[in-house]
Amino acid sequence: MLALESLSCGHGAITAVHGLSLAVEAGRIAALVGPNGAGKSSTLMCIAGHVRATAGRVVMDGSPLDHLPPHERVRRGIAIAPEGRRLFKTLSVEDNLRVGGMIHPAREFARDRDRVLALFPRLRERIASLAGTLSGGEQQMLAIGRALMARPRLLLIDELSLGLMPKVIDACYEALGRLRDEGLAILLVEQNTERVMSVADTITVLESGETVWRGTADAARRDPSLLDAYLGTAAGPAAEEPPPPR
Ligand SMILES: Nc1ncnc2c1ncn2[C@@H]1O[C@H](COP(=O)(O)OP(=O)(O)OP(=O)(O)O)[C@@H](O)[C@H]1O
Ligand SMILES: [Mg+2]
Structure with missing residues (x-):
């Protein structure tokens, strides 16, 4: 449904995202993760039409959105919880x-x-x-x-669980699962890596605007170096090792 093709975007002279490619299908959840300043919000705002693409394309249902303003993108089926x-x-x-x-x-x-x-x-x-x-x-x-x-047919959600209590996060994720089952395509930005791993079909890891990893959530779970390097808390035992002596 949605395809980002080598998308770059930024704010004035600052390039926030460089050459990002990813796809989101109906009834699937794609997750975008990475540290602060990685470019996650910029990506969602670019898809929604609030941040201008500087290279590459945002393609919805096979048509590039190019310079369509935000309200036209809503009409094409894109909505954002910013x-x-x-x-x-x-x-x-x-x-x-x-x-x-x-x-x-x-x-x-x-x-x-x-x-x-x-x-x-x-x-x-x-x-x-x-x-x-x-x-x-x-x-x-x-x-x-x-x-x-x-x-919408595509829902963009930025920082779903940030600052929320576990019970509320549960309720939000339950709702997300229902929406997915109804056929919505969801692109989720999330800091809570444990939740991401349990719900996402595909994961893209951004760091300083560059794509450092992309693949299925299953592959992400099997890749300890990825978990260690970028997804910290989901790394399990490795994350609990004591820090090296000074
Ligand atoms: N409105 C803006 N004007 C100028 N620069 C911006 C603006 N918004 C973001 N940036 C810059 O773009 C880069 C990417 O920021 P972005 O907010 O997309 O990252 P993020 O991954 O969402 O980070 P966070 O996890 O902190 O929300 C950063 O270098 C940031 O300083
Ligand atoms: Mg952000």
Whole structure:
């Protein structure tokens, strides 16, 4: 569904991502991991049309998106739950969902809203609350819910579990699994390597904008050097070895 072909993008003179290639298919979860500043958010923002590609292409359903603005990409089926969530904090939960669904007729709002509330029942209890008063977990659910209101076929999620409690992370991952099973294509940026390994079909590791590893999650699990070097906490026993003496 989505293909990045030798994609480079950046911010002014800074190249954030260089020559990245990856694909995401319907009903699959692709993960993008790597240290701070690796270029993960820049990649998602480039796919969503907020950051301009400087080389290579973003291809959706076989057509390059080239210079399509963000709202046209939403119409092509791409929605993002961005880093920092960027909710409308002084609007209610319901109105945040309304904004997400604005590309569809107003009379279809209730049906789409109810689908999101079925996925995240906690939001139902907070439907009239201002988004700024929600817990971190509820805000993340709302950010994903708002993206789903556009009825995307490709969902981009940046830092799904960052700062959230384990129970909330469980709820978010359960929802992700359901969306995947319904046929959504998901590109996930995640720091929590244990979670990534358990849910992703493919993994791409970025470091300073360069692709340092790509393959299936199974292959990643079998590659101790990769786990050691880039995915730290998922490395198991090796990560628990004491530091070398000075
Ligand atoms: N708006 C911006 N203006 C200028 N440079 C930026 C901007 N956003 C990101 N960068 C730079 O682009 C590079 C990649 O940043 P990016 O935010 O994509 O990384 P990341 O992998 O998402 O990091 P993190 O894990 O910290 O979220 C970094 O060098 C960063 O300083
Ligand atoms: Mg980021």
